Amino acid sequence: MRKEIGIGLLGFGVVGSGVATILHKHREDLQHKLGVPVRIKRVLIKNKEKERDTELPKEAFTDQLEDLLNDDAIDFIVEVFGGTDDAKTAIERSLKAGKGVVTANKDVMAVYGKELLALADENSCDLFYEASVGGGIPLIRTLEDGLASDRISSLLGIVNGTTNFILTKMKEEKKTYEDALAEATALGYAEADPSADVDGIDAARKMAILASLSFSSEVQLDDVFVRGMSVIEDGDLELAEQFGYTIKMAGSAKKDENGIEVAVEPVFVKNEHPLASVNNEFNAVYVYGDAVGETMFYGPGAGSLPTATSVTSDIVAACRNLLLGVNGKRIHSYQYERKVKSDEQKFASYFHRISVQDEIGVLSRLSSIYSHNKASLATVIQHADPKREDADLIFITHAISRDQHLKVIEELKVAPEVNCVLSHYRVEGD
């Protein structure tokens, strides 16, 4: 009978120190759950001399990965470095050394997930990555276990707290994008360089991970269509509201017999949809399963302790497997071949906002662009301003293919009556 479980921690930043805090604060609960104590044995950091506010002894800290890999008292490795190359190498070396890995690293898992899970299987090790998506929301476990018997047909998720915070502040408090971003930065939600968030890259990584798992099929990061939030024009949020929608920076993943489509972009979400009222830094993923129907999982998308909670729950799962001697027994191979839909196979309603010259007959001429592309229209509205010579035309289509949508937009752009296509969005939740 094992006396304790030893952990090697890679990194001691916000998440790493959060993990140490939770393991310390909840040590009695964890010992009750597992029957043995769980202890952090060594911590890999860059600078051994730095002062740290921690319960761990100074000798626990080292700058040599070997000190962890060669230590028999360390049962598995918890990677909370962040970044890509170093983290990937460290995960590989840990697995090859026969040590299971818990990681919070979406950058690594989105790109190398398939490869690393195969390596874990080869070495009969666990590789858990709950904290790589959804911060404190136990999404991966829910998709793997809670909905294990169902076939998931679509996901719609707010998986980036920074952009959701910015959009909430812009909508509710009428802040400018710049002011909302500054507030997000001040509160620690946004990074110094917020581009991975606002351009949708962070969300795309998470959606690739979630879609792979939900559809049991490889989804490469390049398969994710990405459109950043800079496409949102002045007035779009108010317009959305007038029509009963909220603009959300959302990830979507759908699967049907033609294949998979995954996207991250600002979309119009119907206000009645539960995702429309997910505000501020919160994340939520709405899951549609064939049998279960609609479910939604909501919680803090980021933050030291929420993310550390997910990491620590993975640690508990890895400990249980270790105590039962059943590490690395998950089947990680994908059931289906990777098959990505073409633009002709992706269907949705679209919202188009077009600035036009306010002349007689413009509406009928532009409508004809839709009709000859066989794009049927649900709503057409003219927003004329008597003081201006131009006007905004709003078209909301019925479900059309993305190909039709793009053709319509191209033709609108060059139509003589059109000043410009101000904005266009996919519509979700109808």
Add this chain to the structure above:
Amino acid sequence: MRKEIGIGLLGFGVVGSGVATILHKHREDLQHKLGVPVRIKRVLIKNKEKERDTELPKEAFTDQLEDLLNDDAIDFIVEVFGGTDDAKTAIERSLKAGKGVVTANKDVMAVYGKELLALADENSCDLFYEASVGGGIPLIRTLEDGLASDRISSLLGIVNGTTNFILTKMKEEKKTYEDALAEATALGYAEADPSADVDGIDAARKMAILASLSFSSEVQLDDVFVRGMSVIEDGDLELAEQFGYTIKMAGSAKKDENGIEVAVEPVFVKNEHPLASVNNEFNAVYVYGDAVGETMFYGPGAGSLPTATSVTSDIVAACRNLLLGVNGKRIHSYQYERKVKSDEQKFASYFHRISVQDEIGVLSRLSSIYSHNKASLATVIQHADPKREDADLIFITHAISRDQHLKVIEELKVAPEVNCVLSHYRVEGD
């Protein structure tokens, strides 16, 4: 190596036939996940002669429990009978026969859960009960695994679809209680005898199960304070709306150093709280964990296929354990002694609506009842109707103990100026 996993199904009603449908429709996905096929071998029913629309052969159906218990090809038992005594006996006999059990039975688990889990442990069998609460929402797995490392301090949940459907129709479509109930019955959400739903008993069973698990402490059904929805008076829903609240039939569970409090009753939920916008037959449980903060899990609370999805996900978990040879290895003992708070230790804001004679000085005289009970007031509003001689007074308190609340109500009832105390509610989500 095992060639297949055999299941014995107890009951073939809406959930049982749903389980059979999912196991059949998703058989390839399940075989991929588990490596072996899962088959229903025998089904226990009352009437062998009844015609059934099913893929299962007629010989699979029997009216003798022994046929299942003595069949070596049956690895575990899935109980979807419903009811209490027969179901409890069947679960006990299955466990004693060394067969693990998956059950959807909240009646049994709320009252006999502790005893049955101990019996499962003794016999090294799994006893899974995800579908006993929350229909299709994987709540138990989330509390056990997804938030395994956290310490849960409170739950607030809509765990009964019927009452939520009725309240939604009353609020959104201004239906009467009777009309809304009739609609719920017509749609199959409410039972022929809806009293277990509308009186809060069904929700109380679920809350006892969820609270026991969340707090790792026994919670008996009698520990749950229950108040049915019949206490809601005409005009209460509109009044709630005026003050920025929605009335929800909610289960609440809280734990602090004084012990546990669990209740099911109509409460005022602040409109900004995510639970306020959970509508129709949907359920949701809002979980507050020390480290993770706020999370919420939303989905269909009932229905054949959602509930069958939870049962089938439990089947997948039980199959995995069986294949790994690690059945019955969960630690089910409670970490903490049962300790229930007294009314002096339960704190909340309260909303009081009182019909009074519209006389000068009544407000100050009634306010003095609050002040001499040391109940501080957040809001006092007088709703006078010029055409009537009486008026409604609204008091919303700051956090006071339940004991103070009850004392105030008793004194109000006998005050000469008071016609009657029309209604009173606990306030959540502030």
